[in-house]
Amino acid sequence: MKYALIGKTLSHSYSKIIHRSFGKYDYELVPLKENDVSNFVEKSLYDGFNVTIPYKKTIMGFCDYICPKAQKIGCVNTVVKRNGKLCGYNTDYDGFSALAKKAGISFKNKRVAILGSGGTFLTAKAVALDEGASEIIPVSRNGKFNYDNQKLWQEVQIIVNTTPVGMFPNNGETLLNIKDFQNLQGVIDVIYNPNKTKLVYEAEKLGIHATGGLYMLVYQAKCAYEIFLDSKLDDSKTDEVYLNLNKAMTNIVLIGMPGCGKSTIGKKIAEITGKEFIDTDNEIIKKVGMSIPEIFERKGEEYFRKLEAEVAMDVGKLQNTVIATGGGIIKTPENEYSLKQNGKIYHIIRDINSLDTKGRPLSTNIEGIKEMEKERMPIYKKWADETIYNDKDINNFIF
Numbered sequence: 001m002k003y004a005l006i007g008k009t010l011s012h013s014y015s016k017i018i019h020r021s022f023g024k025y026d027y028e029l030v031p032l033k034e035n036d037v038s039n040f041v042e043k044s045l046y047d048g049f050n051v052t053i054p055y056k057k058t059i060m061g062f063c064d065y066i067c068p069k070a071q072k073i074g075c076v077n078t079v080v081k082r083n084g085k086l087c088g089y090n091t092d093y094d095g096f097s098a099l100a101k102k103a104g105i106s107f108k109n110k111r112v113a114i115l116g117s118g119g120t121f122l123t124a125k126a127v128a129l130d131e132g133a134s135e136i137i138p139v140s141r142n143g144k145f146n147y148d149n150q151k152l153w154q155e156v157q158i159i160v161n162t163t164p165v166g167m168f169p170n171n172g173e174t175l176l177n178i179k180d181f182q183n184l185q186g187v188i189d190v191i192y193n194p195n196k197t198k199l200v201y202e203a204e205k206l207g208i209h210a211t212g213g214l215y216m217l218v219y220q221a222k223c224a225y226e227i228f229l230d231s232k233l234d235d236s237k238t239d240e241v242y243l244n245l246n247k248a249m250t251n252i253v254l255i256g257m258p259g260c261g262k263s264t265i266g267k268k269i270a271e272i273t274g275k276e277f278i279d280t281d282n283e284i285i286k287k288v289g290m291s292i293p294e295i296f297e298r299k300g301e302e303y304f305r306k307l308e309a310e311v312a313m314d315v316g317k318l319q320n321t322v323i324a325t326g327g328g329i330i331k332t333p334e335n336e337y338s339l340k341q342n343g344k345i346y347h348i349i350r351d352i353n354s355l356d357t358k359g360r361p362l363s364t365n366i367e368g369i370k371e372m373e374k375e376r377m378p379i380y381k382k383w384a385d386e387t388i389y390n391d392k393d394i395n396n397f398i399f
Contacts, residue, residue, distance in 0.1 A: 001025040003228055006032050006040060006059075007052035012168055012193050014214075014245060015050060018221045021241045024229060038062070041086070048080035048228045050221075053164075056119035063088035073126045075119035078224045089227055092123045095220030096190070097131065103211035105158060105186035108132035113153055115139045115175060116162035120190055124160045133158075147175050154181055159199075161189040166197035171317050171341055174198040184208055192217050194317065194341040195249065201337050218242040249319040251275075251343030252399055254388075255380055257373055258327035259355035260348045261390045266324035273399055279324045283311045292326075305332050312338040327372075330379040339383075347384035350391075 003025055005015045010029040019027035030049070032040055037055055041062045051059045056075035060066060063076060064085040070076045076088035100107065107128040114124050117140045125136050137153045139145045145153045159178065166173045171194050178184060178199065187203035190213035196204075203210035222238040225231075252269055254262040263279050270277035281292055284307050288295065295304045309332050315323050316338035323343065329335050339345060352373055353366070388397060 001047050001228075002028070002045070004028045004030045004044075004046045004049040005052060006030045006037070006049055006055060008032065008034075008054055010052070013052070014192070014217060014249075015052075015221060017245060018218055018241055019225070021244070022222075022225050022233065022237070024225070034058070046081075048078070048224075050224055051077045051079065053118070060088060062086060069093055069126075073119075073122045075122055077119070077220070078227055080227055089224075090123065091220040091223035091227065092120065092216070093127055094223045095216040095218075096120075096123055096188075097127045098219040099190075099211060099213065099216035100127070100131075100186075100188060102215050103186070103188065104209050105188060105211070106131070107158065109134050110157040110185070111135045111137065111155060112158045112160065113137040113139050113145070113156040114160045114162060115165075117143070118162065120162035124162055124188075124190075128158075128160070150176070150180060155183050156181060157183050158186040158188070159184065161187075161191065161197070161199055164191070166194075166199060167191045168193040168317060172198050172313065172337065174202070178202050178206065178208075186210070189213060190216060193319075195246070195319075196341050198337060198341075201340060214246060215242055218245065249342065251316070251319060251339075252322045253339045253343040253345045254322070254324045254348055255330060255339075255345055255383060256327065256348035257350070257352075257355055257369070257376065257380075260327075260350040262324040262348050265348060265388065265390070266322045269399060270322040273322070275320050275322045276318075277322045277324070278315050278318070280308065280311050280315060280329065281324075281326045283315060284308060284326075287311065308332065309335055309338070316341050316343065318342065327376070330376060330383055336383050344385045345383050347380045347387045349387060349389050354390075 005013060010031045013029055016027050016029050037058055056077050059076050066076060066088040070088055070090035073090050076090055078089040078091050080087050108131060110133055112128045112133045114121050128136060137145050137156060165175050187200060187208055187210040189197045189200050191197050192212055192214040195212050195214060197212060200210045200212050218241055219238055222233050225233050254266050256262055267277050285291060287307060308326060308329060312329060312335040319342050352369060355369055
């Protein structure tokens with residue numbers, strides 16, 4: 001048995017990993033140009049296939065049968081061959097519904113703004129209405145409700161993003177300032193790369209229930225599996241695949257005072273976990289061809305912090321990586337999102353009298369270090385998801 005995913009751009013898709021994790025069939029990624037879709041369908045040797053952007057509506061024209069749910073929504077994302085016929089289904093519906101429930105977001109009696117106008121918009125709209133939404137507000141660049149007249153729809157309680165804004169490689173982009181939405185109770189962004197878009201990050205900072213789209217991707221794949229094989233897959237397997245994928249993709253980010261051992265510990269963690277290791281200071285040195293002390297001496301701290309922010313965003317876009325940062329990375333507030341978009345942040349603590357000061361332009365004596373620690377410690381604690389004490393055996397720490 002052989003299955004596939006078709007779409008225009010698939011280089012960063014997780015679908016192959018997910019389906020192969022189910023362990024029952026082979027699964028391939030097949031990127032197609034629009035004029036190649038017809039040829040793929042006619043000559044395909046696959047037993048079935050999934051469909052992603054931008055062919056979820058296009059593929060309907062090739063199906064001999066379309067299930068009622070997909071007909072109602074107006075798009076198909078799963079196709080299977082049965083008795084020589086192509087049968088189309090929509091598993092995004094169940095995936096989106098499961099995602100909202102996992103995030104603790106209910107649509108019942110809520111005003112819901114859905115950003116976008118494509119196939120996923122149609123899916124989100126169908127789910128929200130079926131689950132009791134009182135009103136659906138379609139938001140697009142040129143529609144009645146758009147990003148320039150937010151005052152007309154500022155009373156919404158749930159925002160769903162189905163656009164690609166904020167998706168890799170354009171991480172950090174967002175269409176809204178959600179601080180303007182005083183009644184907001186939930187945010188769903190179907191983007192799963194990065195794991196946490198700026199929209200989701202800002203919502204979480206405000207204490208609002210928010211989620212990215214990774215669980216939806218896994219759950220809809222589980223539903224596709226069931227259609228492909230005409231066999232049920234236990235939800236426990238879905239959760240297992242999701243947790244393993246999330247753990248593998250998540251960066252381990254180390255912050256803390258200069259000389260606290262971030263690089264040394266980071267290399268050990270990389271060995272334990274099999275993740276790649278990156279040091280942001282080394283990336284800065286590669287970028288400009290100067291040592292850190294030289295940059296400070298010749299260009300000044302402001303110039304260094306600008307470089308550091310650029311590197312933080314670049315490495316933050318990576319996945320499955322251990323990232324050791326410079327001690328002052330927390331001095332630029334924007335770096336918090338850069339590091340958290342795909343990462344979990346660990347604060348490394350070491351006794352102040354044991355900090356290594358060699359080659360560190362801002363921590364050359366104990367008095368300066370103590371003043372620096374007093375200033376930075378509250379920010380380290382605020383950014384950190386967990387704390388590691390340098391004197392602990394790193395092998396006993398679970399990542």
